[in-house]
Amino acid sequence: MKLSAYRIAANKLRTTHILSVDTESPTVKIFTFKDKQCARANPGQFLMLWIPSVDEIPLSILDAKENGTVSVAAKKVGDATSAFHNKSVGELIGVRGPFGNCFTLKGGRILMVSGGTGTAPILFLAERLTPKTAKLVFVTGAKTREELLFLNKSKRTLDGEKTQLIATTEDGSYGIKGLVTKPLEKLLERERFDMIYTCGPEQMMRKVFNLAEKYEVALEASLERLMRCAIGLCGSCVIGRYRVCKDGPIFTAKQLRENKSEFGISKRGFSGRKIPL
Amino acid sequence: MLASGILGLSAESLGNVVMGGAGAIVTKSVGLKPRNGYANPTIVQTSYGLINAMGLPNPGITEFVKEIREAKSFGVPVIVSVYGFSAEEYATAAKIAVDAGADAVELNVSCPHVKETGSEIGQNPKILIKVVRKVKTVVEKPVFVKLSPNVTDIAEIAEAAAKAGANALTAINTVKAMAIDTETTVPILSNKTGGLSGPAIKPIAVRCVYEIYEGVKVPIIGCGGITDWRDAVEFLLAGATAVQIGTAIALKGPNVFKKVTRGIDAYLKRKGFKSVNEIVGLSHCS
Numbered sequence: 001m002k003l004s005a006y007r008i009a010a011n012k013l014r015t016t017h018i019l020s021v022d023t024e025s026p027t028v029k030i031f032t033f034k035d036k037q038c039a040r041a042n043p044g045q046f047l048m049l050w051i052p053s054v055d056e057i058p059l060s061i062l063d064a065k066e067n068g069t070v071s072v073a074a075k076k077v078g079d080a081t082s083a084f085h086n087k088s089v090g091e092l093i094g095v096r097g098p099f100g101n102c103f104t105l106k107g108g109r110i111l112m113v114s115g116g117t118g119t120a121p122i123l124f125l126a127e128r129l130t131p132k133t134a135k136l137v138f139v140t141g142a143k144t145r146e147e148l149l150f151l152n153k154s155k156r157t158l159d160g161e162k163t164q165l166i167a168t169t170e171d172g173s174y175g176i177k178g179l180v181t182k183p184l185e186k187l188l189e190r191e192r193f194d195m196i197y198t199c200g201p202e203q204m205m206r207k208v209f210n211l212a213e214k215y216e217v218a219l220e221a222s223l224e225r226l227m228r229c230a231i232g233l234c235g236s237c238v239i240g241r242y243r244v245c246k247d248g249p250i251f252t253a254k255q256l257r258e259n260k261s262e263f264g265i266s267k268r269g270f271s272g273r274k275i276p277l
Numbered sequence: 278m279l280a281s282g283i284l285g286l287s288a289e290s291l292g293n294v295v296m297g298g299a300g301a302i303v304t305k306s307v308g309l310k311p312r313n314g315y316a317n318p319t320i321v322q323t324s325y326g327l328i329n330a331m332g333l334p335n336p337g338i339t340e341f342v343k344e345i346r347e348a349k350s351f352g353v354p355v356i357v358s359v360y361g362f363s364a365e366e367y368a369t370a371a372k373i374a375v376d377a378g379a380d381a382v383e384l385n386v387s388c389p390h391v392k393e394t395g396s397e398i399g400q401n402p403k404i405l406i407k408v409v410r411k412v413k414t415v416v417e418k419p420v421f422v423k424l425s426p427n428v429t430d431i432a433e434i435a436e437a438a439a440k441a442g443a444n445a446l447t448a449i450n451t452v453k454a455m456a457i458d459t460e461t462t463v464p465i466l467s468n469k470t471g472g473l474s475g476p477a478i479k480p481i482a483v484r485c486v487y488e489i490y491e492g493v494k495v496p497i498i499g500c501g502g503i504t505d506w507r508d509a510v511e512f513l514l515a516g517a518t519a520v521q522i523g524t525a526i527a528l529k530g531p532n533v534f535k536k537v538t539r540g541i542d543a544y545l546k547r548k549g550f551k552s553v554n555e556i557v558g559l560s561h562c563s
Contacts, residue, residue, distance in 0.1 A: 011322050012322050012323070012324075013318075013321065013322065013458065013465060015458055015460040015461060048317075048318075050318060050465070052458065052461040052463050053461075053463050055316050055317050055318075055467070056317035056318040056319075057317065092460055092461050094458065094461075094465075096322065227317075228314075228317060228319045228320060228331065229319070229320045229327075229329070229527075230320075231320075231322070231527045232284075232526065232527055232530075233283050233284065233320075233327075233523070233524065233526060233527045234282075234283075234284075234319070234320070234329075234331060235283070235284040235285060235286045235287060235290050235305070236286075236334070238284075238286075238287050238289065238290045240289050241289040241290060241292060241293050243284075243290065268286070268287070269313075270313035270314055270334055271311040271312055271313050271314070271334055271335060271336045271337070272286035272287070272305075272334055272335055272336045273311060273336035273340055
C-alpha cells in the first residue's frame with residue numbers, strides 16, 4: 001500500500017464519547033474525551049470536531065494527556081457551538097486531527113498574551129514550556145471577570161517564582177482595567193523578552209504584533225480562519241499564500257509581515273470573498 | 278495542471294501551485310452569483326480518497342475577475358472553471374472569465390452534489406450540447422468540458438460534447454459517493470452525498486479516458502487520483518495528452534507537480550521515447 005493513501009486514512013473521522021463537560025464561564029464550556037491521535041498533539045495544533053447531523057468546527061486543543069484524553073474549550077457563538085453546548089457526558093462526537101503546525105518550544109524569557117478562548121492553546125503551551133523557561137509572563141484578558149477563562153488552571157500552572165500572571169478586564173472587574181495590550185508596552189519597555197506567543201481576537205494579536213515589531217521581539221501568533229477540509233486542499237482558510245490549516249495555524253512575525261494587509265483586517269468568508277474581521 | 282476545486286479561489290494560493298511546478302492552473306468553479314457552499318462536514322477522509330461536498334462556494338464571476346487578472350501574472354495558462362444553472366449562465370460566466378484574461382474555460386458539467394447544474398447537465402447529452410454550443414458562440418478561447426463518470430456510457434457523452442464544439446475533454450470529475458458513521462448511524466457529509474476523489478478512483482478514470490479515446494479526436498485531459506508519475510503515465514497511455522492533479526496536494530504538497538513531471542521525463546528517457554506524444558494512447562495499439 002502506498003504511504004500516501006495511508007496518510008489520508010490516518011486522519012479519518014473517529015467517534016468518541018464525551019467524558020466530561022465543565023462550565024468555565026457563562027459562554028464557555030470545556031469538553032473532555034478520549035482520542036489517541038489528538039492526545040499526541042503539540043500546543044498550537046487544532047482538531048475538527050463533528051457535532052453529528054449539525055456541523056464540524058475547528059477547535060484549539062486546550063490539553064492533551066498521556067492517558068489519551070483531550071480537552072477543548074468551546075464558546076457559544078452560533079448554531080454549531082450551541083448544539084455542542086447542549087451535549088452531555090456519554091454523548092457521541094466526531095474528531096479529526098490533530099492538524100496544523102505548533103508553537104516552537106523556546107526557552108529563555110517568554111511573554112504570552114491571550115484573549116478569550118485564545119487562552120486555550122497558550123495555556124497548553126505554558127504547561128509544556130514552564131520547565132524550560134528562565135521567566136514566563138502570562139497576560140490574559142477578557143471583557144469582564146466572569147469571562148476571564150481558566151483563571152484557576154492558570155494560577156496552578158504559573159505558581160513558580162519565575163512566572164507571573166497578569167489579568168486584565170475591560171470593565172475593571174478583575175485585575176488591570178483595560179485591554180490586554182495595556183500592560184504590554186510597560187512590560188516591553190522594562191524587560192527584555194526572547195519570544196512572544198499570542199492567541200486571541202485577531203485585532204488584539206495585530207496590536208501585540210505591532211508592539212513586538214517596535215521592541216524587536218520575536219513573535220508567534222495563532223490564527224483562525226474559516227475551515228472546511230483542514231488538510232490544505234479547499235483554500236477556505238487562506239491568508240496571502242498561506243493555508244492556515246496546513247502552513248499554520250501558528251505564524252511567525254516574518255510571515256505576518258508579508259500579510260500586513262490581511263492580518264487583523266480581513267478574512268475570506270464562505271463564498272471566498274474577502275470580508276472585514 | 279492543477280485540477281479544479283483545489284486551492285483555486287485565490288490567486289495567491291494558485292501562485293503556490295505554479296511554484297510547485299504546475300504547467301497550467303484550473304480555478305475553482307465560478308458562477309454568476311456568489312455561493313456560500315454547504316455547512317460542514319464538507320469532506321470525509323476515507324481509506325483511499327476523499328469524499329467532498331463543498332457545494333460550489335465561490336464569490337461570483339464579477340468579484341473573481343481580479344483573481345483571474347492576478348493569476349495571469351504567474352506565466353502559466355489560466356483556465357477558469359465555470360458552472361451555471363442554464364446555458365445562458367454558463368455562457369455569461371465564460372465570457373466574463375475570458376474577457377478578464379482566461380486562456381481557456383472548463384465547463385463544470387459534472388459536479389455531483391449541487392442540484393440543477395454540474396452533472397445534471399453533463400449526464401444529459403441534449404442539454405450538454407446546448408450548453409457547449411452556447412458557450413462556443415460567445416468565447417473565442419478554447420472550451421474544455423469536464424465529464425462526469427456518473428453516467429452509463431461516458432464515451433457517448435464525450436462524443437456529444439466534441440460534436441458540440443468542445444476543444445478538449447477533461448475526464449473525470451469525482452465519483453458520486455457517501456459515507457455513514459456507524460456509531461451515530463448518520464451520513465457524515467451535511468449534503469449526505471458528495472464526490473469521491475483520490476487514489477480510489479484512478480482505475481475508473483483510466484478506463485473512462487481509454488473509452489473516450491476510442492471515439493473522439495479532441496484532446497483528453499486525464500484527471501482522477503493521480504499521485505505519482507506512474508499514475509500520470511497510465512493516463513497518457515490510455516489516451517490523455519495532459520493530466521490534472523488535485524487531491525494529491527493533500528498528500529504530497531504543491532511540489533507534487535515537479536515530482537510527477539520529472540518522473541515522466543525519466544520514464545520517457547528510460548524507455549527510449551523522444552517525446553511524450555509518442556506514448557499518448559499507446560495502449561490502444563496493443
